[in-house]
Amino acid sequence: MTHMIRTSGLVKRYGNVLALDGLDLVVPKGAVLGLLGPNGAGKTTAVRILTTLLEPDEGAVEVAGLNVRSEPDKVRERIGLSGQTAAVDEHLTGFENLDMVGRLYHLGRKRSRERARELLGRFDLAEAGDRSAKTYSGGMRRRLDLAAALVAEPEVLFLDEPTTGLDPRSRIQMWETIQDLARGGSTVLLTTQYMEEADRLADDIVVIDRGRKIAEGTPDELKTQIGGERIESVLATAADLHPAQAILAGLCVGEVQLDEQARRLTAGVTGGAEVLKRFLQRLADANIAVVDVGLHRPTLDDVFLSLTGHSAEEVAESPDGRSEPEAEPTDTREKEAVR
Amino acid sequence: MSSVALALSDGAVVAKRNLIKIKRVPEVLIWTTMSPIMFVLLFAYVFGSNIPVPGVSYREFLMGGIFVQTVIFGSTFTGAGLAEDMTKGIIDRFRSLPMARSAVLVGRTASDIFYNATSITLMSLTGLVVGWRIRTGLIEGIGGFLLLLLFAYAFSWVMAYVGLKVSSVEVVNNASFMFIMPLTFISNAFVPGPLPGPLQTFAEWNPVSAVAQAAREAFGNTGTVPEPTVWSLDNPVAYTLIWIGIILAIFIPLSVRQYNKAANR
Numbered sequence A: 001m002t003h004m005i006r007t008s009g010l011v012k013r014y015g016n017v018l019a020l021d022g023l024d025l026v027v028p029k030g031a032v033l034g035l036l037g038p039n040g041a042g043k044t045t046a047v048r049i050l051t052t053l054l055e056p057d058e059g060a061v062e063v064a065g066l067n068v069r070s071e072p073d074k075v076r077e078r079i080g081l082s083g084q085t086a087a088v089d090e091h092l093t094g095f096e097n098l099d100m101v102g103r104l105y106h107l108g109r110k111r112s113r114e115r116a117r118e119l120l121g122r123f124d125l126a127e128a129g130d131r132s133a134k135t136y137s138g139g140m141r142r143r144l145d146l147a148a149a150l151v152a153e154p155e156v157l158f159l160d161e162p163t164t165g166l167d168p169r170s171r172i173q174m175w176e177t178i179q180d181l182a183r184g185g186s187t188v189l190l191t192t193q194y195m196e197e198a199d200r201l202a203d204d205i206v207v208i209d210r211g212r213k214i215a216e217g218t219p220d221e222l223k224t225q226i227g228g229e230r231i232e233s234v235l236a237t238a239a240d241l242h243p244a245q246a247i248l249a250g251l252c253v254g255e256v257q258l259d260e261q262a263r264r265l266t267a268g269v270t271g272g273a274e275v276l277k278r279f280l281q282r283l284a285d286a287n288i289a290v291v292d293v294g295l296h297r298p299t300l301d302d303v304f305l306s307l308t309g310h311s312a313e314e315v316a317e318s319p320d321g322r323s324e325p326e327a328e329p330t331d332t333r334e335k336e337a338v339r
Numbered sequence B: 001m002s003s004v005a006l007a008l009s010d011g012a013v014v015a016k017r018n019l020i021k022i023k024r025v026p027e028v029l030i031w032t033t034m035s036p037i038m039f040v041l042l043f044a045y046v047f048g049s050n051i052p053v054p055g056v057s058y059r060e061f062l063m064g065g066i067f068v069q070t071v072i073f074g075s076t077f078t079g080a081g082l083a084e085d086m087t088k089g090i091i092d093r094f095r096s097l098p099m100a101r102s103a104v105l106v107g108r109t110a111s112d113i114f115y116n117a118t119s120i121t122l123m124s125l126t127g128l129v130v131g132w133r134i135r136t137g138l139i140e141g142i143g144g145f146l147l148l149l150l151f152a153y154a155f156s157w158v159m160a161y162v163g164l165k166v167s168s169v170e171v172v173n174n175a176s177f178m179f180i181m182p183l184t185f186i187s188n189a190f191v192p193g194p195l196p197g198p199l200q201t202f203a204e205w206n207p208v209s210a211v212a213q214a215a216r217e218a219f220g221n222t223g224t225v226p227e228p229t230v231w232s233l234d235n236p237v238a239y240t241l242i243w244i245g246i247i248l249a250i251f252i253p254l255s256v257r258q259y260n261k262a263a264n265r
C-alpha cells in the first residue's frame, strides 16, 4: 500500500448546500498534505468524513488501507484527530483529558499515564497539567487538543487548522512537532489558512473551493503554475500609474495587477533580474519616480489569490454570502480577545 | 476483547469522567438532590394529617412513593447530562476514538447510579427525621433499596434516549416533567387509592405503583391496607423486574442507535 488516504468522488450535501462536490484526494504514506481553501470550501467536512465523524452521501473513502464507511472502528484505531474546535473536556484537568484518551485507545493504565505526562511536557502544559481545562487559555486548549490527537502515536493524523489561535512561538513548536511526526513516518492531512504554514510543512497541496479541487501540486509547482517571479513596484505619484503599467506590460507575462490605492503594480515575469533592470531603466527614461521596487518569487498567498480570486485572509475577515462564518471559532477568538 | 467487555471497560472510563465532573461541580448534585428532600417535607407536613392510611402513618406510607418519584426524576439527570455532552466538542473526540459505540451511554447510566444512590441516601435520612422507619429486617431493607436502584438504572436509559432525541438540557427538563408528573401521580405513590374510574386501572398496572408497593413491603410500611388483588400489585417485585427487563431491552438499543444518529449531525 503506497497511499494512506484516498478519497474518490466524495459528495456531501447539507440540505441544498453542496459542501463536497466530487472530491478526490490521495496522500502517500509518510507525506504531509495541505488542504487549502477559502471559508466554507469544505475542508472541515472532508476531515470529518475521513475521521468517521460524518457519513458521505457518495464516494469512496479509504484510510490506512481500510474502507472508512464499512470499517470505521478499525480506522479509529489508526488515526488521530484534532478538529477545528478543540475537543477537550473542560471539567477535567489536562492530565485527566489525555489519560482518558489513552484509556479509550486501550493503551492500558500505566502507559496512558506515562503518555499523558510525556505529551503535557512536549506541549508546554506540564505546569498547567493538573488544573482543569476550563482555566486554560484558547491556545492552551488548542495544544491540549493536539496532544490528544497524538496520544496513540497514530499512523495517520488529521489536523484541522492546527495553529489557529496559537502564538508565534507555539506555532513554530507545532510546526516542528508535525515535521518530526512526518519524518517518523506518520501521514498527515492538515488544513490551514496560513500559506506560510502550508509552504513550510506540506509536501503536496490541494486547493479546494466550493467542495471541488481547483489546483494540486507541490508548493513550488503551484507557484510556477501562476508564473515564475513577480515584479512589484510602488510609484511616487498616482498619475504615473498608467504609463508605468504600459511599460511593465511590455516586459511581463500575463496581466499587470494594479492597486491604485497603494500605487502598486505587480506582474509575473520570466527573466529575473535582467527584466527588473530593463524595467527600471525605462521608468527612468520616462521620468517616473519609484518608491519601492522588488523581484520576488510568488508566495502561496499569490497562488491562493489567483486561484480563488480572493486571499485567504480577506475571506476570513469578510465572509461572502456563501461561506457562512461558523459560530464556534469566532466565539473562541472573541473570548481570547477579551482575555 | 468481546464487544460487551469493551463496552463495560470503556464505559467505566467514561463513568469516571462523569464522576470527576460531579466532584468539580458539586452544585449540580446538591441542587438536584434538594428537590426530593423538599418533596418529603412538603408531603409529610402539608398532607400528612389529611390523608388517612389504615394502620400506618401517612409519612411512613409516603416514603415508598417518594422514593420512586425521586429515582424517576433522577433519571432526568441522565438525559440532561447526555444532552449537554452532545453539544460539547468532547463528543467528537469520543467518536473519533476506537471505543465502544455504547460506552458514552453505558458510562453515563453507570455514573448516575452513584447519583441515585446519593439521593436515596439523603431521602432516607430525611425520612428518618420525619418518622419513617424500616420495620422489617436488614435483608428486606437492602432488597428494597436494590430494587429501587435497579429500576432507577433502567429508567435512566429511557431518559438517555429522550436526552439524545432532543439534545437540549432545557427541553429534557421540561419534556420529562410533562410525562413524569402524570406517571407518578396516577399511581399509588402518594395516595393509597382507589383513584376515580379508569385512572384506577391505569394506576394498578402503572409500574410506578408496583415499585412503590414493593418498596413499602420491603420496608414494612404497608400498614393494614387491604392486600391488593390485581396481579401487578400482588406480585410487585416480579412485575417491577418484568418492567425493568422490558425497558432495558427496548431503550438500550434505541438509545445507542439515537446516539450514533445524533452525533452524525
Ligand SMILES: Nc1ncnc2c1ncn2[C@@H]1O[C@H](COP(=O)(O)OP(=O)(O)OP(=O)(O)O)[C@@H](O)[C@H]1O
Binding pocket: A014, A015, A017, A018, A019, A037, A038, A039, A040, A041, A042, A043, A044, A045, A046, A084, A322, A323, A324, A326, B265
Ligand atoms: N452541519 C451543517 N449544516 C449545514 N451546512 C453545513 C454544516 N456544516 C457545514 N456546512 C456547510 O458546508 C460548507 C462547507 O463547510 P466546511 O465547514 O467544510 O468549510 P471549511 O472549508 O472548513 O471552512 P472554514 O475555513 O471556515 O473552516 C459550508 O458552506 C457550510 O456552510
Ligand SMILES: [Mg+2]
Binding pocket: A043, A044, A045, A084, A160
Ligand atoms: Mg473548517
